[in-house]
Amino acid sequence: VSLTSCYRYVLELPLDTLNALLRGALAESDSADVGVTGTWEDVPVGDKTATVSVRPDDLDTNPPSLVLTAVDLGLVLHLRMRVEVDVNEVPELDLIVYAIEFDLPGAFVKTADTPPELVMRFPGVTEPALGLVVSGGQIPLSPELIEPRIHALYDATPALQHDVQNNVPWPPGPDATVQVTTDIYDDEPGTPGFRGAISVAVADATHIVITMPGHFKVQGIAQTYVNTDMTIEVKVEVETDTTAGEVRAKLAAVQSSDVTVTFATASAYDFVARPMLAAAIAARIRGLAVDPIEIPTAAEVQATIAGRIVELASTLEVPVFTPDAPAAGELDLTTFVPTTLAQQVLALQLEPLGDATPCDAPDVFATNTGFSLAVAAVEVNPKLESITSANNGLHEDAGGSGYDVTVSNLAGVLSDPGEHGQADGHVWITGDAEVHVDCWADPDIEFWGPVFLSPHEDIDEQLFFTADVGNFGADDPCCADVDPGQIAALVQGQESERIPMPKDFSGVGELDLTFTEADIFAAGIVVHGGLTVVTAHALHASSLRRALAFWIGEQAGGG
C-alpha cells in the first residue's frame, strides 16, 4: 500500500460520512432523483388488490445504515421504510401502515455518463437476500369499517328490533311477573317518523362502541312500571387476526358490564330495570354474529412488499460523488477511480500520476468522521516552495535581531514521523544563512530543522498551509535566545500556495467542509476535515443544482 498509490490525490470517506451522505440522499430523495420511494396500483395481495406505497421512514429516528463488504466496492444498505397498503376491495378500510426493514446488497458503481458519477446500485437483489422484517399492520378502526355490518345485522335480526318477554320475574312487586317490551330503532335518517338510528364510534385501537336508540316498557297487571325511550351503548372488542386475514367484532364476548343503559324518563324502578335490560341486551348481542372484515394476511403483505422492494432496488441509485467536468485550470475530478478499503473507507483516487509509480491500494488514512484528502508529494512540493523560495536572498535585520542575514539554499523535504528525531511528520528545512556581523568575519550558518504545517482555508475556500516552526529551537530553552538571524522567523507564518479542495461532491445536499489538521508524510500530506451535509430542500432546489460537485482549481493569486 502507499499513501496515494499512483494518483495525485486520494479522497477518503469513512463509513460515518458515507452514512451522512446516504441520509442526505434519502432526505432529498425527491429533488435528488433518488428512486427510493414508489407507489404501485392494483398490486395483487393474496386474493385482493391494493395500492402499495413505500417511502423511507423517519430518518432521524430510524436512520439507514451502510456497511462495506469484503468485496471491493461491495456494500449492503440497511433501510427502514414505511409501507402503506390501501386494499381496493375494502374501500371503507383506511390505509394499513407497516414498518419494514431490509438489506439491499449492492455496489459502488462509476457510471458511464459524461461526466461520470459514483452511485450505489443494487442490481440482482432477490427476495431472500432482503431479510425483510415486517412489523406494524395495525388495522385502523373506523365507524365506516364496522357500522355497515351492524346495520346489516340489525336488518337481518328481527328479535333485535322488537322483543316482547312475558312472565318476567319482577322482584319489586306487587306484580310477581311482568311483560317486558324492548324496541331498538335503526331508521333511515330523514325518513318520515324517524325515531333514531344505530351508530358506531371508535373507543380505542381495539374497541368500538355501538349506540342503539330505542324504547323500553315494563308492564304488570297492577300498573306500568317503566315506559321510556332509551339509549343503549355496547362496548365491543375488535380483534385483528393477520394470520387469518380477518378483523372481527367479538360480539360473543359482550357482557352486561359492557352495556350502558340510559333512560330518557327516570322512574323509581330504574334500579331494577337498568341491569335487567343490560343483561338481556348483552345476552342478545352474544347470540349474534357479524361478518368478519377480510384483510390481507401478514404473509400476503410480506410477499407483496418483498416484490415491490426487489422491483424498487432494480432501479434505485443513490448518488455518492457527482463531479462536474473541470473548467480550465481545475483539477479533473471526473478521473476518479473508486475503491473500498478495509471495509471502512471509500477511497476516490483522483488524477493518475502518469509516471512509473506502481498502482496499489492506497493507505487507510481516514479518521472515523469527516473526510481526509491525501495529496501526493509530487503535488505538494511545488506548493510548499513558496514557503522556502521567498526567503532565499537578502533579509535585512531578519527577525529583528539587529543583524543582516542572507539566506540561501533554503529547501524543505516532506518527512515521515520518526525521521530526524521528530515524532510527527514534518517538513525538514535545510539552508544556509550568512550573518553579517560588523566587527567580525561573517559566519555562514548551515541550519536545519523541522517545520510543521497547519491547514487553513482562504476566502475562496482553497486550502493553504502555514508554516509552524514551533520546534525550530524552542524545544531547548537554553538555546531559545541563540537567535542571531532568527532563521525560524523567516519560515514561521509563511503560506504555501493554494491547493484546490473538494467543496461539494455529494449531489444531494451542500457539504460544509472544514480543515482541521494535517498529517505530513514523505509521500505527501493528508488533510483531515469535518463534513456536514446540509439538506434543506429549498437550498437543494436552488443553488445546489448548479454544482453537483466541483473543486476550486484556482491557484493562489489567480483571482
Added chain:
Amino acid sequence: MSKRAQRYEDDRALPIVIATERDLRSNIRAISRRLNDRPEIARLVFVNPILALEDVGVELSQEAKQHVIDALRFPPRLRERRARLERELPEELAALGVSGKLPLTAKRRAELLFTVLELEPAVEDARDPTRLDARRMTAYATRHPLVEKLARYEQAQRGAIVFQSRASYEAFKRGDKRHPWIRSIRFNV
C-alpha cells in the same frame, strides 16, 4: 610538510592573546581560521562566544571580553532600536495611565495586558494571570499594537545573543545537548 604549513601548525599551538579591541581586529582572520579548523567548537559560538574563543586558544583580557559581549549581543542597529523604543514607549504607556520604568516587571506586564488592555490570558498564562514573563509578550504581539511594540523592546533588551553558562556550554561541547537548528558555522576569512 612545507615550511609555511609547519609555521601555521606551530602558530596554532600558541595562544592568541587579545588585550584590546585593536588586538581583536588585527587577529580576526587568525581566530576565524582556528574556529573553522574546529567546526565542533565553531558551532558553539552562538552558545557562548567567549568560551568558544578560549577553546580555540584565544586569551581575552577582561576589556576584550566585554567588547565581544557588547558588540555581539547588541549590534548597532539593535541598540538604535532599543533607544528609540525607550523614548516612545513611556509616552504611549502614560496615555493608558500606566507609568513606570522600562523594562516592565512581570506584575506590571500582566496588569497592562490583562487589566488595562483587557486581553484574554492564553492557557499558559491563565494559571497565574498576575504575572507575565517577558518572553511571553510575543504570544500577544498581534493582539494590540502597544503589546507588539513592547515585545520588540523586550527582544531588543535581551540582545541578539544570550551567553549561556559554562555548564551549559560544556554540555553542548560534550554532545549532551545539541543545538536544534544550527548544523554548522563557518567564518568567511
